[in-house]
Amino acid sequence: MKLASTAKRAARRFASSLPALFGVLVFTFLLMRVLPGDPAVFFASGPNAGKEEIETIRKQMGLDKPVPQQLVLYLYDVGRGNLGRSLMTGQNVTKDLKERLPASLELTFSALLIALVSAIPLGILAALRPGSLIDHGVRLFCALGVCVPTFVSGLLLIYVFYYLLGIAPDPTGRVDIFMTLPPSHTGFLLIDFLIAGDFEGWWAAFKQLILPACTMALFVIAPLARITRASMLASLGSDFVRTARSVGLSWWRIVVTYALRNAILPVITIAGIVFSTMLGANVLVEKVFSWPGVASYALDALLSSDYAPVQGFVLLMAFVFVIVNLVVDVLYGIADPRISIG
């Protein structure tokens, strides 16, 4: 019953976000047309590019038609699952994104995992002894994580672990270029290597991943640790924790089963927001570590006025955002029995 109601709620939520997705689609399309820069000029540019040549490219790309007509054509294409062709790579945008999304997702998931695994215990420790040395230490660590931009912390990590200590491999992409890639099942290298049973390859991919993931994690530990601390403090000071103490429950049961499970609810919300933000905003990390992800792809496309990839990327991000919100919603429904009413 509970499962059915959760599924129903999720479906309703998804349906209600479809108009928003459509809005994003139209808005990005128009925004790209308004931005300065003509793709035809950009791609035709060469010492001998004449006016006629540019016009030809324009015609090829359909840019000579009026904007509303372009929009309708674009929507028609998107409706058929065709996001257009990238001038930069010469490939279909769908194919480009499909190739690059797993790289970004793998990086973001790992970073979020690292962030959660370190932020939640830090937040709990800080909440258990508010005002203590640990609390101040956590606060300092969080402040540093937020203050230092990711490209600086990324470079610092490379300097220390690659240049000075020599433990990390050279920061170029997901695996060594001489490495044989496993057959692609999920696109997540760590999982694909495991499926292929290639542990050496797994280790190599892991070593490539760990530095960029840590760089990203450092940046998002702060909000997660702070929210954990705050909601843990509220939870520990609540009446039901006092009740738990009054009947003599053990420390572990009070802190974990009673306080933490209640405190985790806002952390789930924040984690969802953090995840969506990271996926799009990790372009700096992707650049520093030459990570072949979607964000750096979109940035390159934007710089060269390549319309289709940018539009495709924004649509993809909006879609991911909707999915992440759905997942958060479902998790919330599982974690908090009060949600299912109404």
Next chain:
Amino acid sequence: MTQPLLNIENLHVTFSTRRGPVEAVRGVSLSLAEGETLGIVGESGSGKSVTGFAVTRLLESAGRISAGRITFRDREITKMTSAGLREMHGSAMAMIFQNPRGALNPIRAIGQQIADAIMAHRKISADDARGEALELLRAVKIRDPEKRMAAYPHELSGGMCQRVMIAMAISSNPALLIADEPTTGLDVTTQKVVMDLLAQIAADRGMATILITHDLGLSARYCRRVVVMEQGRLVEEAEALTLFHSPQHPYTKRLVAASPTATSRVEDLVTGDENLLAALPAAPLPTPPHGTPPLLEVRDLVKRFDDGTVGLKTFSMVLAAGESVGLVGESGSGKSTTSRMICRLLDQSEGSINFNGESISHIPARDFHRAPQRKDIQIVFQDPNDSLNPRFTAFDCIAHPLMRLAGMRNGDALRARVRECAHRVGLPADLLERFPHQLSGGQKARIGIARAIACRPRLLVLDEPTAALDVSVQAVVLQLLDKLRREDGLAFLFVSHDLNVVRMMCQRTIVLRNGEIVEQGESHALFDNPQTDYTRELVDAVPNIELIEAAVAG
């Protein structure tokens, strides 16, 4: 003589606050025998709850026992380690708290929570613990205990939650049960059921109980011995009935006088110079000239909410100018819904409301602030803390309706009017510049009243105006309201769950249940000789001292 179960010697508890240490308990000594019931009575800030928390060592981190000794059986609680305390909590002494719903873990099934408490003290399997939890739910008389095992606190009523709390507290058979305001916030009938259950369980299992409460009547009904606390000190200790008949300490005397009983009159609540009504003649109700319409006429009012539930099935009433009518009923009876529709904060589904002969029910609640009747119908809200804007000074609070509704401009006239209002409600003029958080509960209640009477309304809707106040403050506020009514010829619609207060303050009373009027009539007649079972049940549930005496004599 046998060794007492609990012995408190010269207990001092200090809280560290931003303004330095504050002593909440200053030298309390008392002892309790096995199986005894003791009441600790006092107003907020008296240190009664802090004493309870000190005994169980559950004080919040800012508070600590700064001096004194507490011994339980032979063990000195004040010197126990946290491991020793954990062992003792639940198995030797347990607590029941105010706000039962908040005291339970909102995201854990109640059966599981009780099982947790059982397993904290005994090495038994989870299945056995759940079986025992089921037995406990049965013992606290929860219907359908098998089904309720998997319920979450938000699915249960406040009274049910308190029973679950009791089940948890008694799960390891403690020798001492401390109940801290266990029924505050519950309906009178639920209060009676919960307190009877608690008393019966304690008697059956031979548990000693300490009942911490602000309600003198409640402590008299359920405790043999009562101690009175004021500002961290014990001021009087006596058998419950003795305390009421011949209170010795001046504070106890004031407290007993201020507690409304079935026979008290609003004139007698406050003794001495502070009495506002002593010099005031009881105003005869002015007979309006023949043919004037009643001040308020409500006909066939119905409220259905969007989700299909019916808040009010049907309601009609007439209120004359200068008259005071009480609206009583349990939570969910529709009394708040009714009062909100009458003051046009909520739209009715059907029915008509006429004010002073003119229909106001056709004006949507959303637009009523522009209607000329807005200043004639004013409201005094329940919570004096939350109903004041924290960024408004007392002056702003009172001046706001004058500027919005009476169209006064900032100036000498406005200042004079605000001062006059403050004076009438007994608020010292120098407090007008303060913000709500710098004022006491009673002072905030006065601001709420001053704000309501600022525009000289003709009808005042009072929504539990004293529910959040201490009895001695309540006494003063009730007198103040009665004085204003007599002086201005105000009409009152008095919504309350406290029958003794309604009996004193209102000439007529309407009893609501499940959105319907079950009985109405002249207050004293209605309460002395209720015609319906429901009203009788309500009246019997009030812990009145007279009734207890009758029971003892019989």
